[in-house]
Amino acid sequence: MSQSRPILYTYFRSSCSARVRIALSYKNIEYESRAVNLQKGEHTSDDYTELNPGKLLPYLVIDGNGLSQSIAILEYLEEVYPDKPLLPKDPGQRAQVRTIVNAISCDIQPLQNMRVLLALPEEQRAGYARKIISAGLAVVERMLEKTAGDFCVGNHVTMADCCLIPQLYNARRFDVDLSAMPHIRAIEERANALEAFRCAHWSRQPDCPVDLLSSANM
Amino acid sequence: MSQSRPILYTYFRSSCSARVRIALSYKNIEYESRAVNLQKGEHTSDDYTELNPGKLLPYLVIDGNGLSQSIAILEYLEEVYPDKPLLPKDPGQRAQVRTIVNAISCDIQPLQNMRVLLALPEEQRAGYARKIISAGLAVVERMLEKTAGDFCVGNHVTMADCCLIPQLYNARRFDVDLSAMPHIRAIEERANALEAFRCAHWSRQPDCPVDLLSSANM
Known part of the structure; x- marks a missing residue:
């Protein structure tokens, strides 16, 4: 267009x-x-x-x-x-996708962002972010038990995967323990095998400082 | 259905x-x-x-x-x-509606919620909520300068109004000054004249305690 x-x-x-x-x-x-x-x-x-x-x-x-x-x-x-398409055709499944999207975009990301963290004493910030991301992803993991196939909802990439994977960048950054989240880890692995996810990764952006590249775990 | x-x-x-x-x-x-x-x-x-x-x-x-x-x-x-319908037909206008929806549902509501406020010292909570709501609604007001008619986007009720009006309940509760937000106040007045908004108001819910009714300003 x-x-x-x-x-x-x-x-x-x-x-x-x-x-x-x-x-x-x-x-x-x-x-x-x-x-x-x-x-x-x-x-x-x-x-x-x-x-x-x-x-x-x-x-x-x-x-x-x-x-x-x-x-x-x-x-x-x-x-x-x-x-x-990044949404399935069935309205019930579309709602499942958007529920995961919002569970991340409303209930995790904003709460672990600088706007909140800067309001806390410095020594509490990382712990608070870790707690928020950990609790939020645990909820997503429970949703995925009902909805996941190869990806968050069924076997195709949806908006939910577009939101989950970047949230996992932050999870890694704040050392969130993902060991009890098998669906999330399996989806992360499948997504990171796709070029669309690889080239969107933070470490592949032209503005990423060279000294951070060693911490890129993908 | x-x-x-x-x-x-x-x-x-x-x-x-x-x-x-x-x-x-x-x-x-x-x-x-x-x-x-x-x-x-x-x-x-x-x-x-x-x-x-x-x-x-x-x-x-x-x-x-x-x-x-x-x-x-x-x-x-x-x-x-x-x-x-709660969305216009034009994709650009639909995006305007969803932008306002997300400006409220991602950038205001989660940050003034108990999950964040309880992490702060008690004496800072109301002030932090007021600051978040005030700054967030100022952004929405600037968006409305370009999009509003009788309601948030054009002259019909959309999802954006479904999100704005409940956010104003919280704005009132935390004494946010809306005087410099003429679009928001005009939309609030028009929405509150409609039965769908009136019957959804917190003061009209069966679980609203009687002693709070006197603070319902609609």
């Missing part, structure tokens, strides 16, 4: 950006990547705020629309670029 | 439950309400956890499906009960 290539504003470490990077790659939508360094506060610059008042990542310019909020972007891509 | 009446597990104070109460009422879907008292910890009971491992509200039993996560439920209702 688009006349010019979509532009994705992204940061290598942003798990919300990674959701969209995965979906774009999975759907074979070529895009141009523009790095916004969250650590340097580039998301609060006047230029970026003018573009995206939410001052968050990702931000996608596509088909003449400027879209923020990763889940809204996934739904847009699904509606406008239906090839290689 | 359903053979028997849907059952909604809800708590009068839960803004996520209110999103679904509004959508069900707006779409004229009759349902049976079952109160789960979050303050008494009823959501952590064995019976409820068996039903919903996420231990959160709302939970909707409909068409033989048990659905958790309010936004997944809104999307399901829209797909299966398309009358009185």
Whole structure:
């Protein structure tokens, strides 16, 4: 549909950006990547705020629309670029996908983010993030017992996988113990074998500092 | 579609439950309400956890499906009960609706919830909630400058309104100053004039304690 290539504003470490990077790659939508360094506060610059008042990542310019909020972007891509679908056809299964999506995007990711962690004393931050991610993924694991095949819901990649895998980057970063989560680990392995997930990984982004590459475990 | 009446597990104070109460009422879907008292910890009971491992509200039993996560439920209702639509037809506008939905459901509600507040010293909790809601609604107000008509996106009620109005219950509760948010206040007034929003309000729920009714400002 688009006349010019979509532009994705992204940061290598942003798990919300990674959701969209995965979906774009999975759907074979070529895009141009523009790095916004969250650590340097580039998301609060006047230029970026003018573009995206939410001052968050990702931000996608596509088909003449400027879209923020990763889940809204996934739904847009699904509606406008239906090839290689990221939602099943059955409404009950679609709800299962979105339930996992929201269990991650509402109940895990926001709570382990800097906005919350910075409100806590420094010595409590990592432990709090670990607790939130661990409890949240335990809930997802219980959901997967009912829904998973090769991937989160059935045997095809869905939006749920686009959200789960980037959340696992953060789980690894905060040393969350995934040993009691066999479904999550099996899905992670299958996803990381796919090029769409590999090329969206934080370690494969042009803005990833070289000194972090040694900690990339994929 | 359903053979028997849907059952909604809800708590009068839960803004996520209110999103679904509004959508069900707006779409004229009759349902049976079952109160789960979050303050008494009823959501952590064995019976409820068996039903919903996420231990959160709302939970909707409909068409033989048990659905958790309010936004997944809104999307399901829209797909299966398309009358009185809560999404526009145009993909760009649908993305605008979902962007506002996620700006509230990912970036405001989870951060002002008890799970975060209880991690903070008691004297900081109300101030932190006020700051989060205030900053989050300021972002929504800037989005509304571009998207609003009578309601959040255009002139019809959408999922965005189903999320905004319950977030305003919490804004009022934490004394957030809405004076610089004219779009939000105008939409609140129009929504509260509609029966679907009125009957979903926390003060109109059977489990609302009588002594709280005097603080219901609608």
